Amino acid sequence: MTTFLGSNQYGKAENRVVRIYRETDRHEIRDLNVSTSLRGDFDEAHTTGDQAKILPTDTQKNTAFAYAKEHGVTSPEDYAIALGTHFLDAAPAATAAQIRVEEYVWDRITVDGSEHDHSFVRRGTETRTSVVTVEGRGDDQKVAVLAGLTDLVVLKSTGSEFKGYLKDGYTTLQETDDRVMATSLTARWRYDLDTIEDVDGFDWDGTYESIRSILLAAFARTHSRALQETLFVMGDDALKAHPEVAEIRFAAPNKHHFLYDLSPFGTENNGEVFMAADRPYGLIEATVTRDDASDPGSAWTAVPAFV
Ligand SMILES: O=c1[nH]c(=O)c2[nH]c(=O)[nH]c2[nH]1
Numbered sequence: 407m408t409t410f411l412g413s414n415q416y417g418k419a420e421n422r423v424v425r426i427y428r429e430t431d432r433h434e435i436r437d438l439n440v441s442t443s444l445r446g447d448f449d450e451a452h453t454t455g456d457q458a459k460i461l462p463t464d465t466q467k468n469t470a471f472a473y474a475k476e477h478g479v480t481s482p483e484d485y486a487i488a489l490g491t492h493f494l495d496a497a498p499a500a501t502a503a504q505i506r507v508e509e510y511v512w513d514r515i516t517v518d519g520s521e522h523d524h525s526f527v528r529r530g531t532e533t534r535t536s537v538v539t540v541e542g543r544g545d546d547q548k549v550a551v552l553a554g555l556t557d558l559v560v561l562k563s564t565g566s567e568f569k570g571y572l573k574d575g576y577t578t579l580q581e582t583d584d585r586v587m588a589t590s591l592t593a594r595w596r597y598d599l600d601t602i603e604d605v606d607g608f609d610w611d612g613t614y615e616s617i618r619s620i621l622l623a624a625f626a627r628t629h630s631r632a633l634q635e636t637l638f639v640m641g642d643d644a645l646k647a648h649p650e651v652a653e654i655r656f657a658a659p660n661k662h663h664f665l666y667d668l669s670p671f672g673t674e675n676n677g678e679v680f681m682a683a684d685r686p687y688g689l690i691e692a693t694v695t696r697d698d699a700s701d702p703g704s705a706w707t708a709v710p711a712f713v
Pocket residue numbers: 568579631632633634660688
Protein backbone atom coordinates (compact mmCIF):
# COMPACT_ATOMS: atom_id res chain seq x y z
CA MET A 407 0.00 0.00 0.00
CA THR A 408 1.26 3.46 -0.82
CA THR A 409 -0.28 6.79 -0.03
CA PHE A 410 -0.08 10.16 -1.69
CA LEU A 411 -0.67 13.73 -0.61
CA GLY A 412 -4.07 15.06 -1.58
CA SER A 413 -5.30 18.63 -1.66
CA ASN A 414 -3.70 20.92 0.85
CA GLN A 415 -3.26 24.56 1.73
CA TYR A 416 -1.62 26.43 4.57
CA GLY A 417 -1.55 29.90 6.06
CA LYS A 418 -2.19 32.00 9.16
CA ALA A 419 -5.76 32.00 10.40
CA GLU A 420 -7.62 34.76 12.22
CA ASN A 421 -5.15 37.62 12.33
CA ARG A 422 -6.97 40.32 14.25
CA VAL A 423 -5.94 43.40 12.29
CA VAL A 424 -7.34 46.72 13.50
CA ARG A 425 -6.54 49.72 11.31
CA ILE A 426 -7.23 53.21 12.63
CA TYR A 427 -7.15 56.22 10.34
CA ARG A 428 -6.19 59.25 12.44
CA GLU A 429 -5.16 61.88 9.88
CA THR A 430 -7.91 64.16 11.19
CA ASP A 431 -9.61 64.40 14.60
CA ARG A 432 -12.46 62.31 13.19
CA HIS A 433 -10.92 58.85 13.32
CA GLU A 434 -12.01 55.89 11.17
CA ILE A 435 -11.71 52.26 12.25
CA ARG A 436 -11.57 49.03 10.22
CA ASP A 437 -11.63 45.95 12.45
CA LEU A 438 -10.70 42.77 10.59
CA ASN A 439 -10.18 39.08 11.19
CA VAL A 440 -7.88 38.01 8.34
CA SER A 441 -7.02 34.45 7.32
CA THR A 442 -4.51 33.63 4.58
CA SER A 443 -3.99 30.37 2.69
CA LEU A 444 -1.50 29.39 0.02
CA ARG A 445 -2.04 26.49 -2.39
CA GLY A 446 0.43 25.10 -4.90
CA ASP A 447 3.51 22.94 -5.12
CA PHE A 448 4.09 22.33 -1.44
CA ASP A 449 4.43 18.55 -1.66
CA GLU A 450 8.01 18.35 -0.34
CA ALA A 451 7.09 20.21 2.82
CA HIS A 452 4.72 17.36 3.61
CA THR A 453 6.43 14.30 2.13
CA THR A 454 10.17 14.93 2.64
CA GLY A 455 10.13 17.69 5.26
CA ASP A 456 11.94 20.16 2.97
CA GLN A 457 10.53 23.62 3.76
CA ALA A 458 12.45 25.54 1.05
CA LYS A 459 9.27 26.57 -0.77
CA ILE A 460 7.30 27.46 2.33
CA LEU A 461 6.65 31.13 3.06
CA PRO A 462 6.10 30.78 6.81
CA THR A 463 2.69 31.44 8.27
CA ASP A 464 4.49 33.87 10.59
CA THR A 465 5.59 35.89 7.55
CA GLN A 466 2.04 35.79 6.21
CA LYS A 467 0.85 37.19 9.54
CA ASN A 468 3.42 40.01 9.45
CA THR A 469 2.41 40.85 5.88
CA ALA A 470 -1.26 41.06 6.83
CA PHE A 471 -0.41 43.67 9.47
CA ALA A 472 2.12 45.54 7.32
CA TYR A 473 -0.31 45.78 4.41
CA ALA A 474 -2.92 47.39 6.67
CA LYS A 475 -0.51 50.35 6.72
CA GLU A 476 1.40 50.07 3.45
CA HIS A 477 -1.63 49.36 1.26
CA GLY A 478 -4.36 50.47 3.65
CA VAL A 479 -7.83 49.14 4.31
CA THR A 480 -10.30 51.12 2.24
CA SER A 481 -12.46 47.97 2.11
CA PRO A 482 -11.97 44.29 2.99
CA GLU A 483 -12.10 43.37 -0.71
CA ASP A 484 -9.48 45.90 -1.87
CA TYR A 485 -7.13 44.95 0.99
CA ALA A 486 -7.58 41.21 0.32
CA ILE A 487 -6.88 41.59 -3.41
CA ALA A 488 -3.62 43.44 -2.61
CA LEU A 489 -2.55 40.85 -0.04
CA GLY A 490 -3.39 37.87 -2.25
CA THR A 491 -1.56 39.35 -5.23
CA HIS A 492 1.48 40.02 -3.03
CA PHE A 493 1.65 36.41 -1.78
CA LEU A 494 1.82 35.08 -5.33
CA ASP A 495 4.86 37.31 -5.90
CA ALA A 496 6.42 36.35 -2.57
CA ALA A 497 5.95 32.56 -2.81
CA PRO A 498 6.94 31.26 -6.25
CA ALA A 499 5.61 27.75 -5.50
CA ALA A 500 2.14 29.09 -4.79
CA THR A 501 -0.44 28.73 -7.56
CA ALA A 502 -3.20 30.45 -5.60
CA ALA A 503 -3.63 32.60 -2.53
CA GLN A 504 -6.93 32.85 -0.71
CA ILE A 505 -7.59 35.68 1.72
CA ARG A 506 -10.64 35.44 3.94
CA VAL A 507 -11.67 38.57 5.80
CA GLU A 508 -14.36 39.10 8.39
CA GLU A 509 -15.08 42.68 9.33
CA TYR A 510 -16.63 43.74 12.63
CA VAL A 511 -18.51 46.97 12.11
CA TRP A 512 -18.22 49.82 14.61
CA ASP A 513 -20.74 52.67 14.66
CA ARG A 514 -19.94 56.04 16.15
CA ILE A 515 -21.37 56.68 19.60
CA THR A 516 -23.88 59.53 19.53
CA VAL A 517 -23.36 62.06 22.33
CA ASP A 518 -25.81 64.94 22.80
CA GLY A 519 -27.19 64.27 19.31
CA SER A 520 -23.87 64.27 17.46
CA GLU A 521 -21.55 61.48 16.42
CA HIS A 522 -18.40 61.24 18.46
CA ASP A 523 -15.06 61.58 16.65
CA HIS A 524 -13.23 58.71 18.27
CA SER A 525 -15.64 56.60 20.34
CA PHE A 526 -17.41 53.64 18.78
CA VAL A 527 -19.90 50.91 19.64
CA ARG A 528 -19.88 47.45 18.01
CA ARG A 529 -22.85 46.72 15.75
CA GLY A 530 -24.59 43.59 17.11
CA THR A 531 -23.43 40.17 16.08
CA GLU A 532 -23.46 40.90 12.38
CA THR A 533 -20.19 40.34 10.54
CA ARG A 534 -19.22 41.41 7.03
CA THR A 535 -17.25 38.78 5.11
CA SER A 536 -15.03 38.65 2.05
CA VAL A 537 -13.06 35.86 0.38
CA VAL A 538 -10.58 36.75 -2.35
CA THR A 539 -8.77 34.08 -4.37
CA VAL A 540 -5.89 35.13 -6.60
CA GLU A 541 -4.76 32.40 -8.96
CA GLY A 542 -1.96 32.27 -11.55
CA ARG A 543 0.49 34.94 -12.65
CA GLY A 544 0.89 37.62 -15.29
CA ASP A 545 -1.76 37.81 -18.01
CA ASP A 546 -3.28 34.53 -16.82
CA GLN A 547 -3.86 35.81 -13.31
CA LYS A 548 -7.48 35.45 -12.17
CA VAL A 549 -9.01 37.20 -9.19
CA ALA A 550 -12.27 35.97 -7.66
CA VAL A 551 -14.08 38.10 -5.10
CA LEU A 552 -16.84 36.93 -2.78
CA ALA A 553 -18.49 39.33 -0.37
CA GLY A 554 -21.20 38.77 2.17
CA LEU A 555 -22.42 38.85 5.70
CA THR A 556 -23.14 36.44 8.47
CA ASP A 557 -25.24 36.50 11.66
CA LEU A 558 -27.62 39.16 10.35
CA VAL A 559 -30.53 38.43 12.71
CA VAL A 560 -33.94 39.49 11.39
CA LEU A 561 -37.52 38.82 12.45
CA LYS A 562 -41.01 39.46 11.07
CA SER A 563 -43.81 39.51 13.65
CA THR A 564 -46.42 38.91 10.92
CA GLY A 565 -46.54 38.68 7.13
CA SER A 566 -45.37 35.07 7.12
CA GLU A 567 -47.39 31.91 6.49
CA PHE A 568 -46.60 28.24 5.92
CA LYS A 569 -49.27 25.99 4.49
CA GLY A 570 -50.07 23.65 1.62
CA TYR A 571 -47.04 21.47 2.32
CA LEU A 572 -46.75 17.71 1.82
CA LYS A 573 -48.18 15.67 4.69
CA ASP A 574 -47.66 12.06 5.71
CA GLY A 575 -48.23 9.89 8.77
CA TYR A 576 -45.50 11.68 10.71
CA THR A 577 -46.74 15.21 10.04
CA THR A 578 -47.97 17.04 13.13
CA LEU A 579 -47.22 20.64 12.08
CA GLN A 580 -50.35 22.78 11.85
CA GLU A 581 -50.77 25.01 8.84
CA THR A 582 -50.56 28.70 9.62
CA ASP A 583 -51.25 31.92 7.78
CA ASP A 584 -49.71 34.10 10.46
CA ARG A 585 -46.51 33.18 12.21
CA VAL A 586 -43.29 34.76 13.45
CA MET A 587 -40.42 34.28 11.02
CA ALA A 588 -36.86 34.84 12.17
CA THR A 589 -33.45 33.90 10.89
CA SER A 590 -29.77 34.56 11.37
CA LEU A 591 -28.78 35.09 7.78
CA THR A 592 -25.55 34.15 6.06
CA ALA A 593 -25.24 35.46 2.49
CA ARG A 594 -22.28 35.37 0.13
CA TRP A 595 -22.29 36.87 -3.31
CA ARG A 596 -19.77 36.53 -6.13
CA TYR A 597 -18.71 39.53 -8.16
CA ASP A 598 -18.15 39.10 -11.88
CA LEU A 599 -15.03 41.24 -12.19
CA ASP A 600 -15.28 41.26 -16.01
CA THR A 601 -18.34 43.50 -15.69
CA ILE A 602 -16.46 46.01 -13.51
CA GLU A 603 -14.58 48.56 -15.59
CA ASP A 604 -12.23 49.87 -12.89
CA VAL A 605 -11.69 47.15 -10.27
CA ASP A 606 -9.10 49.28 -8.40
CA GLY A 607 -11.59 52.13 -8.03
CA PHE A 608 -14.68 49.99 -7.44
CA ASP A 609 -16.89 51.07 -4.53
CA TRP A 610 -16.79 47.83 -2.51
CA ASP A 611 -18.18 49.48 0.63
CA GLY A 612 -21.05 51.22 -1.16
CA THR A 613 -22.00 48.07 -3.03
CA TYR A 614 -21.92 46.05 0.17
CA GLU A 615 -24.22 48.55 1.92
CA SER A 616 -26.55 48.62 -1.07
CA ILE A 617 -26.89 44.82 -1.22
CA ARG A 618 -27.35 44.59 2.55
CA SER A 619 -30.18 47.17 2.34
CA ILE A 620 -31.80 45.34 -0.59
CA LEU A 621 -31.76 42.05 1.36
CA LEU A 622 -33.31 43.69 4.42
CA ALA A 623 -35.94 45.53 2.37
CA ALA A 624 -36.90 42.33 0.54
CA PHE A 625 -37.21 40.47 3.84
CA ALA A 626 -39.45 43.22 5.23
CA ARG A 627 -41.53 43.80 2.09
CA THR A 628 -42.18 40.21 0.99
CA HIS A 629 -45.27 38.49 2.29
CA SER A 630 -43.60 35.15 2.92
CA ARG A 631 -45.17 31.83 2.01
CA ALA A 632 -41.98 30.11 3.19
CA LEU A 633 -38.44 31.10 4.06
CA GLN A 634 -37.48 29.50 0.74
CA GLU A 635 -39.59 32.07 -1.13
CA THR A 636 -38.21 34.96 0.91
CA LEU A 637 -34.61 33.94 0.15
CA PHE A 638 -35.37 33.73 -3.55
CA VAL A 639 -36.91 37.22 -3.60
CA MET A 640 -33.94 38.61 -1.66
CA GLY A 641 -31.48 37.10 -4.15
CA ASP A 642 -33.53 38.07 -7.18
CA ASP A 643 -33.77 41.70 -6.01
CA ALA A 644 -30.02 41.87 -5.32
CA LEU A 645 -29.05 40.44 -8.73
CA LYS A 646 -31.50 42.69 -10.58
CA ALA A 647 -30.10 45.81 -8.90
CA HIS A 648 -26.45 44.78 -9.23
CA PRO A 649 -25.37 43.52 -12.65
CA GLU A 650 -21.84 43.12 -11.29
CA VAL A 651 -23.03 40.24 -9.05
CA ALA A 652 -23.14 36.81 -10.73
CA GLU A 653 -24.73 34.76 -7.95
CA ILE A 654 -25.71 34.91 -4.30
CA ARG A 655 -25.82 32.02 -1.82
CA PHE A 656 -27.83 31.94 1.38
CA ALA A 657 -27.89 29.82 4.50
CA ALA A 658 -30.82 30.69 6.73
CA PRO A 659 -31.64 28.85 9.95
CA ASN A 660 -35.39 29.08 10.55
CA LYS A 661 -35.40 30.26 14.15
CA HIS A 662 -38.72 28.80 15.20
CA HIS A 663 -41.01 30.78 17.49
CA PHE A 664 -43.71 28.53 18.93
CA LEU A 665 -46.95 30.02 20.21
CA TYR A 666 -47.01 29.19 23.93
CA ASP A 667 -50.13 27.45 25.21
CA LEU A 668 -51.54 29.66 27.95
CA SER A 669 -54.95 27.93 28.02
CA PRO A 670 -54.11 25.92 31.20
CA PHE A 671 -54.05 29.30 32.96
CA GLY A 672 -57.29 30.44 31.34
CA THR A 673 -55.38 33.07 29.37
CA GLU A 674 -55.89 33.69 25.67
CA ASN A 675 -52.79 33.88 23.47
CA ASN A 676 -53.58 35.65 20.21
CA GLY A 677 -50.09 35.46 18.76
CA GLU A 678 -48.67 37.45 21.64
CA VAL A 679 -46.41 35.07 23.59
CA PHE A 680 -43.93 32.72 21.87
CA MET A 681 -41.22 30.34 22.93
CA ALA A 682 -38.08 31.02 20.92
CA ALA A 683 -36.56 27.59 20.26
CA ASP A 684 -32.81 27.32 20.11
CA ARG A 685 -32.65 23.96 18.29
CA PRO A 686 -33.42 22.08 16.21
CA TYR A 687 -33.91 24.65 13.46
CA GLY A 688 -34.97 24.33 9.87
CA LEU A 689 -31.96 25.07 7.69
CA ILE A 690 -32.87 26.61 4.38
CA GLU A 691 -30.04 27.02 1.88
CA ALA A 692 -30.36 28.37 -1.63
CA THR A 693 -28.38 29.93 -4.46
CA VAL A 694 -29.79 32.50 -6.88
CA THR A 695 -27.75 32.78 -10.07
CA ARG A 696 -27.88 34.99 -13.15
CA ASP A 697 -28.56 32.79 -16.21
CA ASP A 698 -25.49 34.22 -17.97
CA ALA A 699 -23.26 34.06 -14.86
CA SER A 700 -19.53 33.84 -15.42
CA ASP A 701 -17.63 30.66 -14.56
CA PRO A 702 -16.92 30.70 -10.79
CA GLY A 703 -13.50 29.05 -11.24
CA SER A 704 -12.06 28.45 -7.77
CA ALA A 705 -14.00 31.29 -6.11
CA TRP A 706 -15.83 28.87 -3.76
CA THR A 707 -12.95 26.45 -3.10
CA ALA A 708 -12.54 25.88 0.66
CA VAL A 709 -15.20 28.46 1.47
CA PRO A 710 -17.36 27.29 4.35
CA ALA A 711 -20.79 27.34 2.73
CA PHE A 712 -23.09 24.69 1.42
CA VAL A 713 -22.52 23.04 -2.02
O1 LIG B 1 -40.43 28.43 5.78
C1 LIG B 1 -40.48 27.22 6.07
N1 LIG B 1 -39.97 26.29 5.19
C2 LIG B 1 -39.98 24.96 5.44
O2 LIG B 1 -39.50 24.12 4.62
C3 LIG B 1 -40.54 24.54 6.67
N2 LIG B 1 -40.70 23.31 7.27
C4 LIG B 1 -41.28 23.52 8.46
O3 LIG B 1 -41.57 22.61 9.30
N3 LIG B 1 -41.51 24.86 8.67
C5 LIG B 1 -41.05 25.51 7.56
N4 LIG B 1 -41.01 26.83 7.24
